[in-house]
Amino acid sequence: MFTINQIPWKKVATACMLVSLFAFACNASADDVTDTIEEAMEAYKKGEYKKASEDLSYALEAINQKKGNDLKAYLPEPLEGWTAEEAVAQTANVTMLGGGTMLSRTYHRSESLITIEMVMDSPLMQGVAMMMSNPMFRSSEMGELTRINKEKAMVKYDNKEKSGNITMVVANRIMITIKGETVSKEELIAYAHAIDLKKLKEIE
Incomplete structure (x- = not known):
């Protein structure tokens, strides 16, 4: 034995x-x-x-x-007046992500730039979800807590730089990050609303 x-x-x-x-x-x-x-x-x-x-x-x-x-099918099409590059998927076998699957798509309009990233099944998801759900773990640097399509989201925006990001965790396994440069806060939030979070939850 x-x-x-x-x-x-x-x-x-x-x-x-x-x-x-x-x-x-x-x-x-x-x-x-x-x-x-x-x-x-x-x-x-x-x-x-x-x-x-x-x-x-x-x-x-x-x-x-x-x-x-x-997952590429779950990245939204460009909003009116915007263009988009092809979505890019890759495995995330790097220490900072802890493994999993990552994909991204970049959207353009004149000098404005927005990138949507999704990371799926990374060991980091539970930690990020915990920080978002528990006030003890959140800091002002993470941004303000709000809801987008009924999901919790951290929104951080710099009015002076006209840049910011939104972070969401869906079903405790998919982290979505929306980053923007030379954009308004409303444009960032509009792209967050364009993601079909309900369908993302149904992924097995």
Whole structure:
């Protein structure tokens, strides 16, 4: 029998990841992701834990990329008088984000610029949501608390610089940031209202 210190935690973690990803694979059509998951399972059965771990990392990144591409449809079209660049999705495997999926889209009108960013399934989400919901964790530097489409939002705006940002957390798993330069506060809020938060909540 193993003591708590003797349990092979790396092997246990790999096995748990395999089970989770296999469940995903069962609901997906055969593609590069499901093939890689199957290869990881074979490597795990053979005791090739390094290869299994590398295959799982690749599969997770590919899944996050797919989620990012699916999320593009939830970024709003440019408002009247504005133009927009193509949405960009990427996996966020950087320390500051803690992992997850990130996508963004930039909107232009003359000298005005607004960028909407969405980060999905990052470990940081719970911390941000806590700061927004608990006055003890909020500071004046975060901006004023308000509601947009019935969701809590932090709005920070500099009248002198004509710039600001809005931060929202939807369903405790999607953080939305709207940043603007040479824009009015009303324009920032208008883009926040243009996001279909109800549909975002329905994402699995």
